[in-house]
Amino acid sequence: MNRLANLIREALINLRRNVLVVTGAVLAVFISLALAFGAVVVNEMLRTNIRAWQEGTHVIAFLKDVDEGGLTPEQQQELKAEVETWTEVKAPVAYVDKLGAYEEFKTWFSDRPELVESIDATVLPSSFRIELNDIDQYQAVTARLDVNPAVKEVKSLGPQIESLSTLSRVLNVLGLGLALVLGVSAVILIANTIRMAIYARRDEVSIMKLVGASNWYIRVPFVLEGLIEGLAGAVLAVLAIWIPSQNLSGATASIPLIQLTISNGFFLRWGVLLVLFGAAAGVIGSLLGLSRYLREADGGAQPGAA
Amino acid sequence: MIRLQDVTKVYEGGTVAARDVTLDIQKGEFVFLVGASGSGKSTLIRLMLRQEPITRGQIWVAGKDITALPNWKVPYLRRSIGTVFQDFKLLPNKTVAENVAFALEVLGRPRSVIGPQVEQVLDLVGLDDKGDRYPRQLSGGEQQRVSVARAFVNRPPILLADEPTGNLDPANSVGIMKLLDRINRTGTTIVMATHDHAIVDAMQRRVVALERGVVVRDQASGRYDAFIAGDVEAPPAIDNDAMEEIVPDQPDDLGEASA
Numbered sequence: 001m002n003r004l005a006n007l008i009r010e011a012l013i014n015l016r017r018n019v020l021v022v023t024g025a026v027l028a029v030f031i032s033l034a035l036a037f038g039a040v041v042v043n044e045m046l047r048t049n050i051r052a053w054q055e056g057t058h059v060i061a062f063l064k065d066v067d068e069g070g071l072t073p074e075q076q077q078e079l080k081a082e083v084e085t086w087t088e089v090k091a092p093v094a095y096v097d098k099l100g101a102y103e104e105f106k107t108w109f110s111d112r113p114e115l116v117e118s119i120d121a122t123v124l125p126s127s128f129r130i131e132l133n134d135i136d137q138y139q140a141v142t143a144r145l146d147v148n149p150a151v152k153e154v155k156s157l158g159p160q161i162e163s164l165s166t167l168s169r170v171l172n173v174l175g176l177g178l179a180l181v182l183g184v185s186a187v188i189l190i191a192n193t194i195r196m197a198i199y200a201r202r203d204e205v206s207i208m209k210l211v212g213a214s215n216w217y218i219r220v221p222f223v224l225e226g227l228i229e230g231l232a233g234a235v236l237a238v239l240a241i242w243i244p245s246q247n248l249s250g251a252t253a254s255i256p257l258i259q260l261t262i263s264n265g266f267f268l269r270w271g272v273l274l275v276l277f278g279a280a281a282g283v284i285g286s287l288l289g290l291s292r293y294l295r296e297a298d299g300g301a302q303p304g305a306a
Numbered sequence: 307m308i309r310l311q312d313v314t315k316v317y318e319g320g321t322v323a324a325r326d327v328t329l330d331i332q333k334g335e336f337v338f339l340v341g342a343s344g345s346g347k348s349t350l351i352r353l354m355l356r357q358e359p360i361t362r363g364q365i366w367v368a369g370k371d372i373t374a375l376p377n378w379k380v381p382y383l384r385r386s387i388g389t390v391f392q393d394f395k396l397l398p399n400k401t402v403a404e405n406v407a408f409a410l411e412v413l414g415r416p417r418s419v420i421g422p423q424v425e426q427v428l429d430l431v432g433l434d435d436k437g438d439r440y441p442r443q444l445s446g447g448e449q450q451r452v453s454v455a456r457a458f459v460n461r462p463p464i465l466l467a468d469e470p471t472g473n474l475d476p477a478n479s480v481g482i483m484k485l486l487d488r489i490n491r492t493g494t495t496i497v498m499a500t501h502d503h504a505i506v507d508a509m510q511r512r513v514v515a516l517e518r519g520v521v522v523r524d525q526a527s528g529r530y531d532a533f534i535a536g537d538v539e540a541p542p543a544i545d546n547d548a549m550e551e552i553v554p555d556q557p558d559d560l561g562e563a564s565a
Contacts, residue, residue, distance in 0.1 A: 010411075203397075206395075207395050207397055208408075208412070209381075210389055211384065211385075211408060211409040211412050212381045212382065212409075212413070213381060215381075
């Protein structure tokens with residue numbers, strides 16, 4: 001217990017006395033992990049947005065009026081029920097009658113009253129607003145609606161949504177790839193920084209060996225230092241991404257199209273992962289950096305005695 | 307206490323630093339290893355500490371063949387050997403007291419024991435009022451006394467010194483030698499590599515002379531230079547009283563510290 005207290009005290013004293021090197025190590029961890037974490041967060045934002053954009057109406061079928069050879073509103077309800085049975089279609093299908101279309105038109109163009117006045121409630125067609133289970137199936141649905149004699153015109157967001165999906169997939173791969181590269185460079189940076197810190201103190205290591213310190217006695221303070229540096233850098237990185245992103249989501253909450261709010265659960269999950277990663281990188285970096293100096297100070301293999 | 311049997315050390319590149327060195331050092335002896343630079347004195351010290359691999363031969367320390375010692379046991383060997391070097395080898399970012407305490411912390415001694423022991427040994431080397439200074443704030447002679455204190459604080463049976471006076475002026479050198487002499491009188495075996503003629507001549511202890519890795523002379527109560535019998539008369543020896551005169555203000559309360 002006493003020994004452990006000594007070792008921890010030793011590590012803390014060393015941290016205090018090597019402020020510059022320690023700051024360097026913490027910054028190295030901080031910058032690389034913050035970049036990696038930032039990439040993960042941006043990736044998650046894109047993913048939620050694209051998912052949000054993919055929700056809602058995918059296909060609109062405008063219906064003929066009765067005088068155009070179309071169906072009566074009652075018959076249109078029957079057609080709606082039929083469309084809802086299609087496997088590609090997510091029930092319920094929204095039905096907007098002619099009056100509803102006029103109201104919608106009025107709200108869209110409320111800032112241009114002359115346009116609203118030029119149109120009367122009977123002109124706009126009624127329509128089905130259809131959401132698909134899988135947007136990739138939009139072509140089958142539009143084709144089937146197109147041939148229906150009661151349908152005047154079919155509009156689909158399919159092509160746009162399809163390219164959005166492709167974009168989403170590409171961004172996913174890119175984002176995760178970037179996070180991976182930055183994560184690996186974080187480990188290398190940490191290992192290198194700690195190695196340099198140990199190089200600066202190699203005399204200390206050799207003196208420790210001289211007075212009979214065991215390898216573990218020498219390692220523990222360095223490993224504790226690496227652990228503390230890795231933890232500090234990782235915690236800073238998580239905070240540096242989390243806090244601004246909270247502010248950002250607050251500032252953009254009123255913008256309907258983009259959604260920059262990411263659940264705290266996501267941050268917590270990745271934050272814990274990142275902190276563990278930083279701690280592990282610090283420990284591994286210290287052990288790697290030390291191994292050479294520890295080996296050098298020992299008499300090594302004894303060929304004569306073998 | 308220490309026995310070297312046919313010790314040979316060839317460095318990479320073929321330099322022979324020791325050739326078939328056989329030595330037997332008894333418990334409580336004070337042995338000078340003398341010779342010019344490159345004669346192999348330091349190599350023998352390093353081999354005794356297991357700081358480098360031996361090429362051939364065996365070294366026994368306290369009855370154990372250290373050439374066959376597994377690496378993980380090397381720290382235990384070094385804990386039974388105090389070391390003093392020409393360049394002091396103090397940790398610059400630790401105070402004097404911390405430097406000395408370090409040797410005890412490594413052994414896992416409780417702090418309640420470390421404190422008084424450090425105080426006692428600093429008292430022994432006459433630095434009891436400088437425990438909270440840093441090495442850079444001390445003179446060379448004082449730094450070397452700190453390193454002697456560190457070497458002796460856990461009362462090792464053996465003390466190895468490699469040119470401990472190499473960086474010191476004569477007055478400070480005498481101070482260090484008086485310390486080592488005192489430590490030797492507590493029963494500690496001391497092996498000291500040096501090329502300081504005056505000290506070797508004054509101490510009149512066993513002298514092992516090396517030349518290009520070979521023992522050329524092993525003489526109880528010897529002098530630095532060999533004298534061919536009947537050629538010249540040996541110059542008068544400087545005794546310990548003469549050393550007292552050079553450094554009269556040495557602390558003299560060492561008896562209890564070394565008890």
